[in-house]
Amino acid sequence: MNFYSEEKWIDWVDQLSQNDYVIIDDFLSPQLYSQVRSFFLQKLEEDEFQRAGLGSVFNNVLDTKIRGDFTYWLDKGRDEELNAAFDLIEEIKSTLNRYCFLSLSGYEFHLAYYPEGTFYKRHVDRFQDRSNRMISVIIYLNEGWQKGDGGELKIYKEAGDIIVDPLAGRCVMFKSADVPHEVLPTNVGRYSLTGWMLYQPSGVGYILG
Numbered sequence: 001m002n003f004y005s006e007e008k009w010i011d012w013v014d015q016l017s018q019n020d021y022v023i024i025d026d027f028l029s030p031q032l033y034s035q036v037r038s039f040f041l042q043k044l045e046e047d048e049f050q051r052a053g054l055g056s057v058f059n060n061v062l063d064t065k066i067r068g069d070f071t072y073w074l075d076k077g078r079d080e081e082l083n084a085a086f087d088l089i090e091e092i093k094s095t096l097n098r099y100c101f102l103s104l105s106g107y108e109f110h111l112a113y114y115p116e117g118t119f120y121k122r123h124v125d126r127f128q129d130r131s132n133r134m135i136s137v138i139i140y141l142n143e144g145w146q147k148g149d150g151g152e153l154k155i156y157k158e159a160g161d162i163i164v165d166p167l168a169g170r171c172v173m174f175k176s177a178d179v180p181h182e183v184l185p186t187n188v189g190r191y192s193l194t195g196w197m198l199y200q201p202s203g204v205g206y207i208l209g
């Protein structure tokens with residue numbers, strides 16, 4: 001059973017290939033949305049989030065000048081409450097493989113929490129030492145978000161930058177290597193489910209997800 005029809009997927013995949021990004025509103029059903037959001041709130045309550053880093057070349061002080069989010073990495077085997085969300089992620093993966101001829105073999109996802117006053121400066125998601133991120137997927141969980149709350153996603157495009165409000169249930173996908181973007185300073189706690197569909201060159205022999 002698929003979440004979305006062939007027709008919808010073809011439209012979204014077309015936008016992704018032509019514009020390098022696609023924005024899909026109400027990507028999560030109300031039921032799935034509340035599952036993911038309650039899981040998020042539970043993990044926040046349990047203090048399971050950790051400061052996100054940028055890797056060994058940066059030290060922690062510098063990190064906070066670049067990004068201020070906290071993350072909780074998901075594990076399909078452990079985080080069973082999110083089974084339905086993982087099914088949807090699998091559908092994204094198989095659809096992109098089918099229509100975009102991508103060899104995606106896995107994915108990595110985390111919950112991201114940006115406390116008030118934090119941001120993530122302009123960057124691309126394919127790091128130099130991690131060349132296997134193909135498609136970035138972000139699903140926002142900000143109930144009642146309004147103008148002035150901040151934390152918009154800014155996508156840099158030659159034709160003009162795009163500002164994406166982080167609305168509850170909205171999904172943004174973009175090409176990880178090609179789309180510079182930034183999270184503008186947020187004035188309220190900002191919640192998302194964020195991940196990357198991964199390319200695994202054949203022969204390497206490990207599969208995530």
Ligand code: OGA
Nearest residue numbers: 120125138153183192194
């Ligand atoms: C990221 C990122 C954007 C967003 O986590 O790499 O750019 O809107 N997130 O949360």
Ligand code: MN
Nearest residue numbers: 123124125181
């Ligand atoms: Mn990013």
